[in-house]
C-alpha cells in the first residue's frame with residue numbers, strides 16, 4: 001500500500017510557511033515503512049532538530065481505480081481518520097531551497113501516524129468535519145475539511161490521474177495552520193470532533 005499526501009491544501013497554512021498558493025494540488029508519497037506502528041513512540045530522527053507535527057484528515061481507499069471522476073470519487077473510500085504527517089522542517093527547507101524532492105524530510109520511518117478508522121457511514125458530511133491536535137493537552141492545531149482548497153473528491157480525481165489507487169491506500173489531505181516543533185516527551189492526541197483517534201508520545 002502507499003500513502004499519498006497533499007501539501008498546501010489550507011490557505012492559512014500556506015501563509016504561515018510563506019509558500020505560494022499552488023495552481024494544482026501538491027502531491028508527494030510516503031512508503032508503507034513510514035507508518036508508525038500502533039502503540040509505539042515517535043522517535044525524533046538524528047538528522048533533524050526541527051520536526052513538526054502536521055495533523056491531517058485521512059481517507060482510506062476501498063476500491064481499485066484510475067482516472068476517477070470526482071462525481072464517483074465517494075465510492076472509492078469508506079473510512080476516515082486523522083493522522084500526522086511528521087516533517088523534518090529543517091531538512092525540508094534545505095531540500096526546497098535546492099529544488100530537490102522532499103522524501104528525506106517526509107518519508108522516513110515513523111513519519112506517518114495513522115489513527116483509528118471511522119466508517120464514512122457514521123459521518124454526516126465529510127466536507128464539514130472538525131478535527132484537532134492536542135499537544136500536552138493543549139490545542140495546537142484545528143481545522144475543518146470545509147476549508148480545504150481541494151475537497152476529498154477533487155483530490156481523488158486529481159491523484160488518480162497519476163497513480164492507480166489500490167485497496168488500503170491512504171490519502172493524507174493536508175494540514176491546517178498551527179504546525180510546530182515536537183520535543184521529547186510531548187504527547188500528541190488527534191481528534192475528529194470529540195473522538196480521540198490516536199495518541200503518540202515523542203521520544
Ligand code: MG
Nearest residue numbers: 054085174175
Ligand atoms: Mg502535510
